[in-house]
Every structure is written in C-alpha cells, then in structure tokens.
Amino acid sequence: MSRPALLCTAALSLTLLACGAARGQDLQDRAAAPPLPDQTEAAPRSDDEIDFSAATLEYDSEAEIVTASGDVRLFRQGERLRADQVVWNRQTGQVVATGDIAVTNPQGDVAYGDRIELTDTLRDGLVENMLVVLDQGGRLAARRGERSEGGVITVTDAAYTPCAVRNSQGCPKEPSFKLTAVRVVYDPQRERIRYSGAQLSLFGLPGIPLPSFSHPIGGAAAQGVLTPDIRIDRVNGLAIAVPYHFDLAPNRDLTITPRVYTNALPMLSAEYRQLTDKGAFRVLGYGTYSRRSDDLLVSATPDTSEQAFRGYFDAIGRYQFSPQWSASASIRLASDQTFLRRYDLSRDDRLRNNVKVERIDSDSYFAINGWAVQTLRVGDNQAMQPIAFPELDYRTRFSDGLVGGKVTLQVNTLAIGRDEGQDTQRAFASAQWDIRRVTDWGQEVTLTGYARGDLYNSVDTLLTSVESYRGDEGFNARAIGAVALDVKWPLVGEFLGGTQRITPRVQVVASPRIDNLGVPNEDARAVDLEDSNLFALNRFPGYDRFEDSTRFTYGVDYALDLPGIAISANVGQSYRLTDRQTLLPDGTGLDDQFSDFVGRTDIRFRDFVSVIHRYRLDKDGFAIRRNEVDATIGTRRTYILAGYLRLNRDITAALEDLRDREEARVGARVQFARFWSAFGSATVDLTNRDEDPLSIADGFDPVRHRLGVAYEDDCLRLGVTWKRDYVDTGDARRGNSYLLTLAFTNLGR
Secondary structure, eight states: OHHHHHHHHHHHGGGGGGOBOOOOOSOOSSSOOOOOTTTOOOOSSTTTTTEESSSSSEEEEETEEEEEEEEEEEEEEEEEEEEEEEEEEEEEEEEEEEEEEEEEEETTTTTEEEEEEEETTTSSSEEEEEEEEEEESSEEEEEEEEOOOOGGEEEEEEEEOSOSSBTTTOOOOOOOOOOOOEEEEETTTEEEEEEEEEEETTSSSSOOOEEEEESSSSTTSSEEOOOOOEEETTTTTEEEEOOOEEETTTTEEEEEEEEEEEOOOOOEEEEEEEEOEEEEEEEOOOOOOOEETTTTTTTOOOTTTTTEEEEEEEEEEEEOOOSSSEEEEEEOOOOOOOHHHTTTOOOOEEEEEEHHHHHHHSEEEEEEEEEEEEEEEETOOOSSOEEEEEEEEEEESSSGGGGGGEEEEEEEEEEEEOOSSEEEEEEEEEEEEEEEEEOTOEEEEEEEEEEEEEEEEEEEEEOOOOOGGGGEEEEEEEEEEEEEEEEOOHHHEEETTTHHHHHHEEEEEEEEOOOOTTHHHHHSSOOOOOTTTOOOOOOSSSOOOOOEEEEEEEEEEEEEETTTOOOOOOOOOOOOOEOOOOOSSSTTOOOSOOEEEEEEEEEEETTTEEEEEEEETOOOOOOOOEEEEEEEOOOSEEEEEEEEEEEEOOOOOOOOTTTEEEEEEEEEEEEOOOSSEEEEEEEEEOOOOTTTOOOOOOEEEEEEEEEEEEEEOEEEEEEEEEEEOOOTTBBOOOOOOOOEEEEEETTTH
C-alpha cells in the first residue's frame, strides 16, 4: 500500500520546482503507464481506508509481512497508484512499493519512481529516482525525495523544466532550458518552493549560477524579482531594469522597478494594480532627476544645468456600477515634451486624458465627459491646448416613430477653455428620422430627415490664428436642416464559380444655406474626401461645420467571392447644384461643383495575401491626390508588411490639419529554422518641400528602423533587437539602441 496522497502532494508542490532541476536526472518519459480512473471504483468508506487490487496477495504470518504483486493498484480519495509490488511490514509499519511506479493525483499530476518507502500512516516517507509530470505542463526529476512532519517535502539532486523533452518525431531531445538544484524544499504552509545550489542551463550548455531562488506553487502570484530588462542606446548608455513584485493580496499587487544607466542618473518606476467587485484600476509612474537643459536643445548654463525632476504618470480604471451605469478614466501626464522618447517609453506626440460617466441601455445613451490634451511636440505652446469640460451628451431612439420610421433625438453641450487661447461654449439639440424600405424589385430605399439648433458663445476669438476657425465673438445661434434620399440596388449572381454582387448607389442630400463661419470650428478641421464619408449626411467630422446646398452622390459597390478569393471595391463622386464658393478648402476634393473620385479596393487570397488600396483622383486630369496601400503577404511565421501613403492634395491654405505628406513603411519576419526567425521594420519620410513647405525633409529621410533575430519555442523566448532613430527630438537624440529579450516559461513575468 503506497501513499498516493504523498506523491500527489509532492507532485503538486513540485510544480514549484520550477526552480529545481537535476544534475544527471532523467526528465524523459518512464516505461510505466499512469493509472487511469476506473469508473467502477468505489471511494473508501473513510480517509484512512485504501482500496486495492493485485494479481497475487501473500501474507507471512510469522514475519507479519503482506506482499501484493502483479499490477498492483491502489485507490484513495481520487488518488491512484500503480506498481509491480507493494510490501507492508506490519511490525515496523514500513510500506514499500517497487518496480515501475506511477501515481496520479486528483489534479492530473503524475509521479513516477523506482522505489517508494512510507510509514503505515501513509503520511511520511521517501521516493527514489522520482519523475513528476505536471498536468499544467513541466516535469521534475530527482534522485531522492522525502516528506517529513508538517508535510514539508525535500528533494535532492533535482531537475525541472517546463519544456518539451521530445521533438516532433517523438524522439528524446534536450530541453531548451532546465533548472538544476542540489536541494529543494517545499513548505505547504508557505506555499513556496525554495532551492539552493541552483543553476540555469540553456540548450544543454553550462549553467548560470542562481545562489538563491524561490517560486510559488502552481500559477499563484508571489513576491520576488522578475525578469530583468537590458538595453543599450546612445543617450542613456547601458540600461538595466530589475522589477520587484509585491503580492499584496489576491486582488492587489505592486511592482517597483529600479532602473540604472551608465550615461544618466537612475530612475524609479512603480506600478500598482487592483481588482474589485465593481471594476479595476492601474497606476503607473516614472521618476528621475536630470539636467533641465536635457529636455530641450538649449545651451547648458548654470541655470539650465541644475538637476530637476522629470517623470511620467499613467493611470487607467473602469468601474461598472450596474448593468447601465459605468465610470472610466485615463490620465497621462509627462513632466516635459521629450521625457517619454528620451527613455524609450512611448513615441506619442500627444497625451490624451479623459474622465467619463456613462449610462447605456437598449434605446438611450447618456455621458458626462471631460477631456484634456498635453502636447509633446517640441515648440508647441501647451497654453494653447484645449480643455473640454464638461461635455454632456444624451441620445435616445424610438424604433416605431413617425410613419413607421426610426427617430433619434440628441442633446449635447460642451465647454472648451484654453489658458492663452479662444474659449468656446456650445449647446445643440437635434432630431433625425430614418425610414428604410425594400421595393419589389430589390432596391433598398432610405429616406432621412435631420434638424438641429445650435447656440455658441466665443471669447478671445482673435487669439485663433486661422480666421476660418474663429467664428464671431459672443453669442451666436444657428439652425441646420437636411433631407436625404439614398437608393441602393444590389444585383447578385453567379460568376466564375463564385458569387458576384454589383450595387449601384445614388444619394440626394438637400440642405439650406447655413451660417458656418459665424460659429467657431473646434472639431471639424481635418476634413478630406474619402470612401468612408462619400455618402455621409455631413462630410465634415464633428459638429461645428455642416455641409449645406444640394448635392447628388453616385457610385457603385462591387464584391466577388470565389473559393479562397474575396474582392471588394467601391468608387464614387458627388455633384453640387450650386456653384457658389464653398467653405471647404481647396484641395480637399470637395471645393468644386464636381468632387474628386474616391474609392477603395480590398483583395484577399486565403490567409496568405491581403491588399487594401485607398485612392482619390482629381476630377480634372485624374491626378492622384491620395494614394494609400497596405499589403500583407505570407503566413504567421513568414510574412512581409508594406505600406505607402501619399497625400498630394495641392492645398494652398495654411491649415495645420491638412498638410501633404509621403511615407513608406515596411516590416517583415522570416522563419529560417523551426524556432528561429529574423525580423525587421523601417519607416521612411518621402515628403519634400514641394509637398509641405514646413517640412525639413529632403524627399528620402529614414525615420527609424528595427532589425533583430529571435528564438521562440514552447518555453523559451530569446532575442536581440537593433533599433535606430534618425530624428533628434530635444534630448531624445538620433542613434542606435540594442535590446536583449530573455523570457522563461514559469519564471519571472
């Protein structure tokens, strides 16, 4: 009678031996098959009783020895054991199982051994030549394991690996990494494994010493050092970050990361996370001291060379108070405009902050929003950045509205303030009615009516440099109305063994002349004709501008679905009845009576090729005003990504949101061996001064690139990456940086 409970507990606890692995120990599969559950087995009548079966059972009455032989099986409270022989000495209380032993616990872990020795209480004992195969992955081998009073388990000369020990052909192989230890101790009360004399071996090479190491059992979180981060760059030199994790509670943790640099003062970061029954939040912060002249390219003087605090704060959270009500927040703040790039934390050029309370049900929406933006563009004036608070937005809909249509009502208010710029308050109420019908011939007809009333108040309008964005000083009211008729006629049929769909579309929108320039433009500045807004009721983004007059829009959608191939495309144009000057800037594709042609083509071949092309053609001469291509070719293991964008809109107005540009992007990954791959990416600025007078590019300026090689299998990720930035931004200087990636399954994070 062997104690399955002992070995099962050992197997489970030895999960922790994610740090113990053994010199010369065999991690390969054993010959013995694990005992499978028997549906006919009945549980013992008490915890101390063990059911068993064997081919033969012998009892030596003089020596008081019970011997069970031949496929011996023991069953106790979900724990199962199989052995060639089990001997019970009733005088000494010793129980010994020998010969191809396999033990399975209720959790599915399997332990193997050549000889297991227990006391007759089945609580304490030892096992020789042990192998534990964990149900969640990983295996532990040890020459000797012992369980003593209190359930403390000690194994000697142990080896652990979470890696596969056989290749795809089923042949034995050396695991990618393993941990070896002279001695490993598991204390179930502390739920941790600690080991001494440990080493980490990669690909069978000599081990890396680990003088002291511990790990929690299973996947539980615990306090300790996480995987370090090592990188080298031109500005900071060699950088080493060593995170330390504090497990404060099952729903709370804290990670503090000291970061040291050879070319800069140390930095400290901390991340706190908490989960509650209503939601969760995370707070992240960085802090260091450096010269004040480091944040911008200014001359070093006694004043600018003194040390000053620099840092970054990032917090995000969301709470769901009821099925309808929720609150969320995202706060991001940096001490200066170049801190994030200097320490390679982010390449964002704006930090957006938002606080929101929402109520959502099946037919209505209500939100209170607050927005603030911090610019990280060197030279931008932060005092000119808007703060939008509060924004109140309420919408409701009635599915069975007027004449069977759908009615949507909206009320919105917004206040925008600046420290050194124009302040604006806005409020409006709108109603929209839509009715959709399908004719007997299959045409889809949609009729829309829209009405809105606006009230604006603007102060310090002269502080806005672009005149068309200002509006009139003081209070101003505006009325908006529009009606639209949209007709689609899908024509579907078979083609080349697949399905083809051609959908002509015509839309008529009529709107009276609207006083757009009398109110400020805060949210409708970056207007451009695209396939996504060609048939929109209002082709301006936002609410502050609304397209008036009467226009006809026409186009066609096309789709072809063949085995393994899918093609979709659309193209269209619009025509305005009036020839009066529009407030849409020249070059947007909408400034003349006839608009430019816009379209999109999407081609997909199985999961191997994906190409998306967006374009805009000038109505006069078909010059390409927008040319955007994104392509992906390859499999998940080997692929190439390519992107190209050219905006040649010929815009003469000095509008900051409508500049022309040209850019190329490429990325690739090539798997040249089963677990080895090379990867790279690059971004090149192709803009010249003919396209953007404010650009300092010469037509071919690399922005950044990345090259690297990586190894990744089921339990190990190893890589080296070389990055280069070609642009100076304050103290985030151009130059090379190198990143070493090393991650182990079950070790660190």
